[in-house]
Amino acid sequence: MEFKKSFGSPLLLTVFCALILINGILFWQTQRSEKQEEVVQTYLDRLIQYQSELKDNPASEELKAFALQLTAENDILDAYSFLHNYEEAKKRGQNLEAYDLMYNEFITKKGIIVPEQLPDSRSTQIQRSANNLLLEQINYLSGYTNSVAQVLKNAERMSKIKQFAKEGSFSKKNILRTAKDFQKIADVDVALIPVLGISAWLKEERTDYFALAVLLLLVAEFFRERRKGLWHIIHASASGRLFLALRRIGALTVSSILLTFVFYGSTLLLSFCFYREFAQLSKILSAPLQSLPEFGQCTLAITAGEFILTRFLLKILVLAAFGVLFYAVMSCFASTGGAVLAAGTILGFEFLAYQFIPVQSFTNVFKFINLFPLLAGNKFFTVYQNLNLFTNPVSSTLGAFAGLIVLFFISCFAAVFVQIKKYPVSGAKLFANFFDKIQKKFAAVSMQTNTFFSELFKQLISGRGLIILFLFAIMMIRLPSAKTVLYTFEEAILLDYYQDFEGEVTEETFAFLEAQKQKAEQGKLTYEQLSALMEFDAYIEGLTDYEITHGTKLSVVNPFGYKAYFSPRKNEVDEWSGRSFRDQARALLSIAAVVLLVSVLFPCEKQKGMYPLLRSMSRGRLELFRAKAFVALINCIIVWLLAYSLEFMEMIRQYGLPCPGAPVRSIADFRDVPVSFSIAGYLLFLYLLRLLVLIFFAACTMVLTSFFQEQRTAVLCSVLLLLVPPALFFIGIPNFLGEKAIYWLLARYEFSSGKQLAAYLIPLFASIAGIWISLVRWCRAK
Amino acid sequence: MxxxxxxxxxxxxxxxxxxxxxxxxxxxxxxxxxxxxxxxxxxxxxxxxxxxxxxxxxxxxxxxxxxxxxxxxxxIGYMPQQQGMYDEFSANRFLYYIAGVKGIPKKQAKQEISALLDLVGLSSVAHRRLGSFSGGMKQRVLLAQALLGNPxxxxxxxxxxxxxxxxxxxxxxxxxxxxxxxxxxxxxxxxxxxxxxxxxxxxxxxxxxxxxxxxLALIEEISGKVGEGLVTREEVAALQKKYQIGNVYQGRQGLKLRLVADELPEGFVPVTDHIDLEDVYLYYLEGQGRGDGI
Structure with a gap:
């Protein structure tokens, strides 16, 4: 009954359906941004080809032969890349005399007829990526038996070392246990199967958060009776205590099963679908788990299909245990606000501990015994680790399952206890008293007649703005890739060139180029050095040409960071590196934050019935509007800073900020930008344009919400009109409004033609008009 | 004025x-x-x-x-009918906020708010959240805000x-x-x-x-039009259809009924003392839906 009642709530049902949809779309989009569909197909075709050539349980020699074949193919693909670059440079009219010798030799060596036999660069890239995926997998499979044998050998060796060989010690027992466990999988016949689907499913962390969000909302639904003032009646009824608690625990358990199968099941199906693995499903499910490279250290002798079921079971246990735990914690509070705050505090603490406590820290207990690693749960299967239980080694996988079962039952007991013992009327108003004390403590701060501060307080505290900003900040922290930049050999050489000759082009630069070209003629350069030299040569030529035609002296600037983050040209690297996805996600989230923050600003007074009262006062119209508009502006600035300062810092961390004073047109990609700025000036200009676009969204929200009396309707309408189009565009459904919204906020591609600066007059004038309309609505509407 | x-x-x-x-x-x-x-x-x-x-x-x-x-x-100082307020604000913060919207300087606001909170008896709970206030307390806060700035x-x-x-x-x-x-x-x-x-x-x-x-003038105007009489339960229903009925209460002698009419029904004695505005209200404003009254 509780399950039916809670899931019957329109809010929960809507959120549940929306999150399933969002989860699916985001998963699909992520896969698309990480692996192109052509790469997947090529990988699969080649894998099927190898499967047909192999026996069911291939010997490692056969696999090694395939690995050699793939490596040789990769050499040819690298040669294609070089030749392709050469042909392109030739078309541009670049002087390539220095490279001819290598070029001809290369053609003779590899026997490639140019350009007839030269595939286009895209298909070369696709083939290379697919080969890499397969090569990695084949290398793992061919080395599997050896790696297990190595572990067993190590165990034997270590057990003889005096330091570890003490009888009865944990280290001795652990070594023996490790040997025993690995012995179980020593004879596993690993198979060559498609592995991308399950790998992607394992890596998808968002599903954990979505499932948890729905579960917490379900727990919050249990508090509807408290919100509606029905708690007294329920607590006074015969089944309103013990039975109600038991029914709710049951509902949470059933919900955990449902959420697990719906969320994780749909992601798994989508994953198999994206990686086109349905045809091989029975092979995949019946293959030993160790066939997947992630599970090389997993000592469970199970199949991949059995692993999927085990993972489902773990997720059910995690959700049920934490669902009931949160139910117990939240039941301690009489008000919904207090309960939500308590749950939020615990969640926030857990998340921050998980994210930011270093592994070596003495506080790392908070990092490991934590909701989030348990929720992710992959490490219990992919990393071999034994826990020290009174000097006995216990598998961390078993430990996790046992721990969760214990946590579930303790939480059940706590939940029942609290449900029975907590009375609707009690003198202890913990949170109310706490907040009253805070208000008293900061009385001096509250004694302000400045309406701006009061408006800010109202919006951040009453309007839940602080929560929105907190969540937004977390998402922004999670968004940038924490990885360091990986350069190809060619790029690394180029990077050295840029850094060595940074600044104005001098005689020294030309002398260096000349010397390198001579080396090339003598065949002393590798292919990567040749390619890098060609590109640097073309770049210098471009700078000198520009100086001759425009009379402006440009400088040598390391362009990697600027190109990656601000290039006005749309390019495939953006797609492949996932940068485009992150840029668009950042833009979409920024718009969402501004819309949600500003949408509560104006209807708040109308809903609370304060509007007529405030309007009857001398400064309740224009001045109050100014204060509110200023709060909206501050919101935009906070969102802007959170979103883009982090992006900027990430860029500096990865690439530095080379030559900020040099003209922006020194970077080849930026030669068409409409105004001749310095690099720093240009970046500032771009960031200000982004702020302008956020202000535009704030102004639109102000106009829309000025027509509504009810906060919820105003928020809903703003979201529908302002957020849905960019969200649709983000998930791959093209629409004009969405595209404009995202691209305006990116403030990048609009400059590709060099004529689009005028496009920003639209948000500029629309912002002014929007503010004026909402001013009129606020001051004159009756 | x-x-x-x-x-x-x-x-x-x-x-x-x-x-x-x-x-x-x-x-x-x-x-x-x-x-x-x-x-x-x-x-x-x-x-x-x-x-x-x-x-x-x-x-x-x-x-x-x-x-x-x-x-x-x-x-003007306005106290609206609706008790719309910001639950997260303390009474003190709310009054300072209103003082700001009314354009009252901080120094003056400080003096007035302190005096008004005393006046409406809320000084001891000035730092408590308005969300925890009873209906009566909220009414007093609303009155205090209306009085801010001495309108x-x-x-x-x-x-x-x-x-x-x-x-x-x-x-x-x-x-x-x-x-x-x-x-x-x-x-x-x-x-x-x-x-x-x-x-x-x-x-x-x-x-x-x-x-x-x-x-007083209004009360005098209806003098002689307010009467009381002893009735049965059945008669109450009949009289209700024809006259503006006031209080019905159980006396020692039976059921006593008070009504207002230009011409009192038989058996009803005009009331000379204790006529109040309630009778005036009944006389002028009740029963308008039935098309009678004045």
């Missing part, structure tokens, strides 16, 4: 909320009495310029309030709704004390609230001003 309403009319589509309302007010407490939907709140909203008028004028000291704009709004026109829309008798009396007394040199408009349908403190009573029905007189 004079506040003058001249042919003030407000139509909501086909419904006439206020119809050529004309009255002139000087310093004093004016009880605005009328049933629900009579036009009391519309009158308040027109005065605070929260509703667009259909026609007519409102003059303050001879000047139209729409041209005076914020100069006029600086003169010369005090507009009180049903200020005693939801209060217990003790609080009702206390608020009534505050208003009485504060009315010197002020025009106080006190809208209510609770007759006893204004009986003792109103200088004059404005009786409104269906958007029209029926009477403007002192409570």
């Amino acid at each position: 004079e506040l003058k309403f001249e042919n003030l009319t407000k139509n909501y589509k086909t419904k006439i909320a206020l119809n050529h309302f004309t009255v002139s007010l000087t310093e004093g407490i004016y009880g605005i009495l009328g049933p629900n939907g009579a036009g009391k709140s519309t009158l308040m909203n027109l005065l605070t310029d929260n509703v667009k008028r259909t026609s007519g004028n409102i003059y303050f000291n001879g000047k139209e309030i729409l041209t005076l704009k914020e100069k006029f709004r600086r003169e 010369s026109i005090l507009i009180l829309d049903e200020p005693t709704t939801g209060l217990d008798p003790e609080e009702r009396i206390r608020i009534r007394n505050y208003i009485s004390e504060l009315s010197t040199n002020k025009i106080v408009l006190f809208a209510t349908h609770v007759v006893s609230d204004i009986e003792s403190i109103a200088t004059e009573v404005l009786l409104i029905r269906q958007g029209e001003l029926l009477k403007k007189a002192s409570p």
